[in-house]
Structure formats: structure tokens, C-alpha cells
Amino acid sequence: MKFVGSAGGVAGAVGELLSTALGQQVPIRIRCWDGSETGPPDAPVLHLENRRALRRLLWAPNELGVARAHVAGELDLDGPFVQGLERLGELAHSSGFGVNLDWVTRRKLAAGAVKLGLVGFPPKPPPEEIRLGGRMHSRKRDAAAISHHYDVGNDFYALVLGPSMTYSCAVWAKPETTLEEAQTAKVDLVARKLGLREGMRVLDVGCGWGAFVIHAAKEYGAHAVGITLSQAQADFARKRVAEEGLSDLVEIRVQDYREVSDGPFDAISSIGMAEHVGASMLPVYAKALFDLLRPEGRLLNHAISRHPTAPVRDQKTSFIDRYVFPDGELEPVSAMAAAIEEVGFEVRDVEALREHYGRTLRAWVANLEANWDEAIRLSSPGRARVWRLYMAASALSFESGAIGVNQILAVKPTARGGSGLPPVRSAWLS
Template structure:
């Protein structure tokens, strides 16, 4: 039961009322109130009345993020490029209790009705879903293009600071705990190549190819003719320049294009690494149907995507939807496998790499901290803070099994149902 509040209350008292088990970090506010352990190395300070208005008018993560981005909520004891320790405390040890309507009324009245006027959101925030209709229906080509632009066209230089030389923005595969991020990203691409059984002279289609890492790996290491497509113009430009630098023009190509506009057929293999999260769960049947149609009989598909630990659909949180992945959708591997099967694929193997994504995110956070000054100069302090918060929160999510990462390997069978698969997997040898 929440505590009863007097007519006028301090901010700390109001916070304690909705977190009766207490705070795992130190909290202070501009009204002079405080709560939480005094010796905590992590300190959160609500510095302005505008910050309180953000929190009250957008309860949950969105209000806190707005206040943090605008500088109204100050955090010390952690680096803004990697507030992992704070995220662990908030997600693992902080438990809010929804107040009754009468108690909520007393809290708001005690803090002041004037704080219920919403301040303008930070400029980095994307529109809410109901206001995105002018961009088109959800997951239409136009709206998907806008969503991809919001996230991936931030700055190629900024992504270089975070991702490192591989420019790979998907889960790595760590062969050992002491492997570097670059070694792990190489292993990820090579694992995909081995699962697809790539051979010199074959043709690979990589949908949602990002900065062309898989395309270049397949061409350079396996002699495969690889085509990548991305909806990010900045990614396509960077990838084509990288292809030229490596002298792979005769084998590799990256197009600024929707994957649905690929007209070529009879590919030997298709890789989809981090695209499924963007296409919408309802579009899975048409997505897998399109990919099946682009493969030759015996051709393989490797689908690599972030998943839920269950198959119940629910929207992503407001922070992720407004600041990171507009219109992104996640579901469990069971739903993805079922839709792939219903489209005509035979699923041969699935693998959960959840722990690997937590390690990957830790590596990206370390990179952001190492290049913090350059990153802030490139995109601004507010945007850099958003990314630090996002990477750290996602890392905790994978550690807590709130999210997973699945690779699903499937094949387009021949008419006689032969698969061209060996009796036992070869990619682990």
C-alpha cells in the first residue's frame, strides 16, 4: 500500500510514495528534498520544475528520458556514455507501485497542478505513432524510409566511434570471453557464411545490409558475388566507398533501395541480419514469401534478429519507439519460425545468442566512452547521452532475458523435397 501524503509534499516524498521499497541510488531535487542511500556512488538530481513537469506528464521511461535529455535530470557517478551501473539499479532493484487514483490525485495536488502542463519534447524525439500517419501507413515504404533515416542517418562518423572499424551494428559472436569486438564481429559474419555454406562463384543477397559488412565479408573471404540493399542513403554511400577501398567492386555491390525492389532471382543464399525488427510482425508472411521467391531451390536463408523470450506481441517502450527505433516491433522466435514455415521454408536450425548481444553492447559502450569528446562534437551532448542510455539499457535487457537474439537457418526445398543439406551441421567444425 502506498503511503498517505499530506496536502503539500516534497518531490522525494512523492517518489517514495510510488517506490515504497526505497531507491537503490541517491536522489535529490531542486526543492531541497532527498531520499535513497547517502553513500550510493550513483546520484540522480532533479534540477528544475520543467523536469518535474516532464516526469508527471509522461510517467514511466519517457518522462525521465525527456528530463535527462534536456538537462533537467542530472546523473553523477556514471559516465554519460555508459550509465550501465545506473541502468542495472533501475531495472533490477527499483520497483514502482502504481498508486490508487485517489493517491495519484493527492500526489499531483501536493506537487502543484501547474506541473501538469507538458513542456515541449526534446528535438531529438520522434513523433508519437498516432502523428506518424502523414508519413504513410505503418511499415509502408515511405514510412519505413523515414524511420530508418531517423535512426541510421545520424552520422557515419558517429557510428564509426561506437561500432569500431567493422562498422557492424548487429550482435557479434564471441568465440571466447576475451575476444575483441572486432574478432567477434568477424566471427559473426563467418558463422553466417558457414551456415549458408557459401562457395566461390555463388550469389548472395543481403537485405538490410547496413554498412555492407556481410557483403564485403562474403566477397573477400569466400569469393561470392554479393548484393546488399539498405534504406539508409548514408549507409549505402559508406558501404560503396568501403567496397572500392578493398578492391571488391567486381564482386560486391550495395544499393540504396528497399529490399522489396530487388528484381533479381535465383540467389544461392540470402542473409537478413537485423532487418526483421523493422518490417512489422504482420508483414512476416509477405517478407518470407518474397525471400523464398528470390532463392533458387536448395538455396538457404539465414535470418538474424532481436526477439522476445515469448511469442506474445507487445509494443516496444516509449523511449525506444520515440528516440531509437520508430515503428520497431519484436516477437518471439516461435512466431518467426512459424511464419517462415508457412511461407514455404523448411527451418533446419535455430540458435539463441542472447549473451553475445550483451557482450556486444558492452563493447559499443566502451567505444562510446573512449571517443566521448569526438562523439559529442559530432552529434551534440544530448544525442550522445541518448545513445549512452540506450546501449546501457539494452545491455541490461539482454542480461535479464527481456530480449534475445536468434539466428534461424532455413532452406527452399527442391520439388522432390531434397534440401542439399549434409546429414550433420558443418558450420561448427
């Protein structure tokens, strides 16, 4: 591996420090605050704006330390962000990145840290970081978690999501499909799986900015109730419903799923909401939806999943938990299906849409980068960097198979086992 750059300088010292920790030369190019550079000329460029970035890594040598430095504007990747992360991941995988922290290595690292002026108190985390208090998944704490993520500002979300304001995996039928077309295809797929017809009553749990309930009412004549814990989402959705002339068919509420008491509904959709529920609350979640459905009513649960062998995120060091989805939990699709079945539902269909989410996220990253200055104006530089890192890393996770997304269609059977579904899948998707 050919190295080009400074004969010394800060970059040289940083390169030596990282090479000591990794037991090999660092396969990235490092550019430091004093103008020095080192590393392969064709590798992704890691730009260190000041020594605080390294001090953060010294105090938190994990993804949280990297995220804090990036959100604070102290560490960045030059060039297209998703491609840079992807290349960095490939290099990390191919090189092994086996860290050897024996006592000799520790002494070398300590000497290097002193040389770089890294010894000192840990820098304060960026203001975008959050740590929630109170009982996990209590209604009050869940509301605070949702507010942190969704009340960033509707104008900010519009830049990222586009006119559909749909914040979940789209369905891309063709290479030339646009984001708007793909999101319309997704909500229509949900409507068809639920068998919506004129006059039916449908509940959308976690309705976001109202895309599905509006589609259900406008295209199928359904009476739709959408619930969300975000006041900002509810305000936007109500305005959108009124503009579409659908106020007689659509009701938007700021309400927890555990508080809905005006069933039965003919169908229930939950699109990208179950990730917020938490493993311990899945039985409560599933039972609440079961009780709200009439016999032969259908549930469509659309949720991100983790591979069964993947470790559960450590909330103490997780970028996602501290900056993006506090208290969010991903479960294997088998666990989600089991929770749904155990309360009495019959699972009739499972569809994986993993590749579709990778493309959706890349489209959102492209929207954010194309409107970068405006995104910063509407939120903060740190918030924009949080979203770019989160969406880019998530796109790569979906594409690699580390996480997936699945639609589970379930039915509340009658006492005699009736489902109301045609026996052939193609018949209820037509």
C-alpha cells in the first residue's frame, strides 16, 4: 500500500497512533488541522478539524465517540458521503481492523496521546445528543422520544422526504421510478393488502404526516383515523387533510396506541412505528391492536428488523440511541410475527423489502445534500450531520443485510377460524 503525504506533522503522528492501535497501516487518508496529510491517495479522506475529535475518541473509543466528533463538525469525510462510508467499510472489512491492546501497545498509545495534546477532560457532547429519563417505554418517555426525533421541523423533513412526506421504506417497481412514485406504490400496497373498500374504518398507528390515511380516504373511500405522538406531525397532517377536502373522512389525533378505545376497526396499519414499541412492550402492542379489530379484520405491520444473530444495540455507546431513535429497538421478524400470533392473530403473509429501503435512504441522502445549506438553516449544522450519518449508514446496513424491513399481514380470525381472505394471494393483491 503506497502512502503519500506529510513527513511528520499532526497527520503523521495520528497515522502512527492509529497504526499502533490497529496493528497495521491505516487504509484511509488522513488530513489534519495543520494542513498535513498521510495515507493512500485513492482512499477516503478523513478530515480532522481539530484535536477535540481525537480527544472524544480517547474518551469514547467506539461509534459514539466518532459520532460526537462528526456531529460537532470536528471530523468529516470528504467527497460523496454514502460512497465514502461504503469505501471506508470495505477497507475496514478487508483489513480486519484487529485491535491489539496489550500493555506494550497501551503504553505506546498513551505516549502518542500525550504527544498530540489529547490528555484532558472529555469535551461536552454536542447539543443534539439526548438521554431520556423515567421508566423505559412509559407513555411520558415514549412521547419525549418521539418528540426528539419527529419534532425537528416539518420544513426540514420536507427537504429530506420530498412532497410525499412519507417516512418509511418506499417500493421501487422500476429503475426509473421516482421517490414520489415509489412512496405512492408503498401506501397503495398497504391499502390493497388490507383490502380497503369504501366505507371501511381504518386505524393508522403512527400516521406520521398523514400520507397513508389520505391515500386510504382519497383512493378507497375509507374512513381513516391516524394517531401520532408528534404534535408537529399532527398539525401538518390536519392541514394537509383539509387541503385535500377529506376532513369528513380523516381524523388525526395526538394519541398513544394504548389510549385508543373507539374500536372496532375494519383494518389497522402500522407503518414504521413498531420499532419504537420496545421488545418488552410487543405483547401489549399486539394485544391492543387485536382488541381494536373486528373479526376478519386485517393488520398490516411494516417494521424494520435485525438479523437474529445480530447483537442488541448497547444504548450507552449507540449513535442511534443517543442522536436518532432514543429507546428504539429492532427485533427479528420471527419475534415480531410470534408476538402478533401469540395474542390471537393469524399471520397470513410476510414480505421482505430490504433492498427497497437501501434505495429509499440513498434518495433521502441525495435530497439532504442537494439542500444542505437550507437544511442547516432550518435546524442546525449538527442536526444536518446527524441525519446524513444516520441515513447513509442505514442505507449501507440494509444493502449489506445487517438489517431488514418486512410487512406482516395478519388477520383476526372468527370463532370458527374464518379469515375473510381469498385463498389465493394474487386475488387479495389485485
